[in-house]
Amino acid sequence: AARWLSGAGLWSEAIQHALAAGDTAEALHWMESRAMSLVGAGDLLTLLSWEKRLAPHIARGPRRLRLAFAWGLGLAMATGKAQALLDGVEAEITPASDEADHGALRRECRALRSVLMAEAGDFESGARLAEECQPAPRRHPWVPNALRNVVASAHLHADRWEQLYALPPVPAGHGDQRTRDRLSLAYRLSILGVAEYRQGHLDEAATLLTEAMEAGAATGPRSAVLSALPAPHLALVRYEQDRIAEAGRINAQHMAINRQVAPIDGLSACYRVAALIARIGGQAAQARALLAEGEAMALGRGWIRVVAKINLERLRFALLDGRPAEAAAALKRMEELAAAGERPELERADLARYADLARGWRHLHLGEAAAAIAAL
Numbered sequence: 026a027a028r029w030l031s032g033a034g035l036w037s038e039a040i041q042h043a044l045a046a047g048d049t050a051e052a053l054h055w056m057e058s059r060a061m062s063l064v065g066a067g068d069l070l071t072l073l074s075w076e077k078r079l080a081p082h083i084a085r086g087p088r089r090l091r092l093a094f095a096w097g098l099g100l101a102m103a104t105g106k107a108q109a110l111l112d113g114v115e116a117e118i119t120p121a122s123d124e125a126d127h128g129a130l131r132r133e134c135r136a137l138r139s140v141l142m143a144e145a146g147d148f149e150s151g152a153r154l155a156e157e158c159q160p161a162p163r164r165h166p167w168v169p170n171a172l173r174n175v176v177a178s179a180h181l182h183a184d185r186w187e188q189l190y191a192l193p194p195v196p197a198g199h200g201d202q203r204t205r206d207r208l209s210l211a212y213r214l215s216i217l218g219v220a221e222y223r224q225g226h227l228d229e230a231a232t233l234l235t236e237a238m239e240a241g242a243a244t245g246p247r248s249a250v251l252s253a254l255p256a257p258h259l260a261l262v263r264y265e266q267d268r269i270a271e272a273g274r275i276n277a278q279h280m281a282i283n284r285q286v287a288p289i290d291g292l293s294a295c296y297r298v299a300a301l302i303a304r305i306g307g308q309a310a311q312a313r314a315l316l317a318e319g320e321a322m323a324l325g326r327g328w329i330r331v332v333a334k335i336n337l338e339r340l341r342f343a344l345l346d347g348r349p350a351e352a353a354a355a356l357k358r359m360e361e362l363a364a365a366g367e368r369p370e371l372e373r374a375d376l377a378r379y380a381d382l383a384r385g386w387r388h389l390h391l392g393e394a395a396a397a398i399a400a401l
Contacts (some may be wrong), residue, residue, distance in 0.1 A: 031055060037063075037071050044078060053079070053086050060093030064100065065167040067208040067241060067251040069286065072097035076106075088114050092133060099141050100208075101250070101286040102326065111137055132158060136168050143175045146289055146330055147369045152179035170195045170209030177216045181223075182371055189220055211241045211251040219258050219290060227262050234259040250286050253279035257287065257294030264298060273302040284322070292323060293331040297338050309346055313339070330372060333362050333379045340383050344390045352390070356383050 027046060030039035036059045043052040056075060063072050076083065076094050083094060091110045099107035115134045118127045136158045142151030155175040173192055180189035195213045214237035221230035234255040241251025256279035263272035276298040283295045296319030304312040316339050323331035336355045343352035363376040381400050388397035 027051065037068075040075065049079070049082055053082065053090060057087050057090040057093070060090055061096065061165050064093060064096045065165060065208055067211065069097050069101045069250045070282075073101055073103075083110070084113070088117060088130060092130070092137070096137055096140075099137060099144065102144065102288060104141055104144060104326065107137075107141060111141070133165075133168065136172055139175050140171060143178050144288060146328060146372055148175075148179040148182045149369060149371055152176045167209050170213070174209055174212045174216065177213060179371075181216050181220050182375075184223070186220065186224070189217075207240055207251060211237050211254055214240060215255040215258065218255060218262075222258060222262055222265075227266055231259060231262045231266075234262065249282055253282040254287070254291060257283060257291045257298060260298045261294050264301060269302065269305060272298060276302070289328050289331055292319065292326075292328065293334045295319075296322075296335060300338060300342070304342060309342070312342060316342075329362055329368070330375055333359055333376050336362075337379050337383055341386060344386060352387060356380075356387055359383050 027039045027042035027048065030036075030042060036055060040052050040055050040059075043049075043055065056079075060072060060075075063069075072094065076098065079086075083091060092114050095107045095110035095114070098104075098110065111134060115131070118131050118134070135154060139151045139154035139158060142148075142154065144151075152175055155172040159169065159172050173195070177189055177192055180186075180192070195210045214233050218230045218233035218237060221227075221233060237255035238252045238259065241249075241254060256275050260272040260276035263269075263275060276295055280295050280299065283291055287295060296315055300312040300315040300319075303309075303315060316335050320332055320335045323329075323335065336359050340352050340355035340359070343349070343355060359376075359380045363373075363380040368376070385397045385400035388394075388400060
């Protein structure tokens with residue numbers, strides 16, 4: 026069955042049957058030829074299922090397969106596993122290695138490292154490395170687009186709107202190329218949608234984020250990650266437009282996937298929207314529980330920006346609900362985050378701004394107008 030399916034070009038099904046038959050060597054061979062195409066098409070869930078099933082064999086697998094798994098794991102926010110695979114591949118690439126194209130392999134490793142930096146929240150370092158990687162030719166056409174999206178993310182988080190809009194668009198392509206570029210296209214449309222949202226252009230943001238979801242959905246059910254990626258921010262836009270029921274529906278429909286694979290901003294948005302909807306529905310305890318769950322997930326991934334945003338929401342809820350002790354605890358937590366450790370410059374600025382905003386809100390609640398003005 027596996028051989029017949031491979032002959033018909035049904036690679037995912039062929040690999041599943043080869044694994045079921047115990048033919049791990051054949052499954053690894055087929056995966057090596059198809060894995061990067063799956064990443065480019067956004068079929069991360071299939072790749073993650075393969076990785077889970079073959080985890081004991083991957084460490085001894087071909088370098089290109091390990092690198093493809095590292096891409097898939099990284100884009101699915103399993104950064105620790107991705108980093109370990111990437112480190113292992115990089116350690117083996119030397120001019121004396123038996124890999125004929127060790128230079129191309131090293132360039133692909135550097136490209137992935139720039140993506141992992143951005144996903145960890147160090148957008149500026151990731152963008153610098155992405156720009157260094159950009160001129161080199163690529164084995165996979167979607168990799169340059171992924172690098173440009175790293176640069177776009179840095180411009181987004183630094184509010185550099187002109188530089189963001191000046192970046193070349195992601196080409197849609199034709200035929201198979203169109204499918205391979207869907208991943209980068211969905212990411213770029215999401216970045217542009219978030220940029221419009223942050224500038225208060227809600228209608229424009231909704232248009233872009235809806236287009237991003239449609240671009241992801243066009244690749245079919247296996248690329249559910251792509252259609253889920255923009256959902257939390259589209260839900261935030263609908264919330265701001267007072268379309269509460271629609272916001273709740275959009276967020277709930279995609280929350281299971283976003284719990285697993287959402288990037289930094291997406292994880293923050295999906296939990297904040299869920300908590301806001303719960304609170305509006307009179308479920309204050311459920312709203313607090315959702316924020317606590319979101320914070321725990323963010324801490325597990327080392328995403329301090331998300332922890333701060335969630336505590337900012339927790340402080341606001343506590344003030345509105347007459348829970349001053351809880352508000353004070355949230356503010357203290359945010360001040361500790363803003364003061365702690367070495368962090369990238371953009372992250373330090375964000376944490377300081379969130380803490381100032383939290384202080385301003387608390388002073389306003391206490392009727393301390395002069396102190397609120399100073400903080401704001």
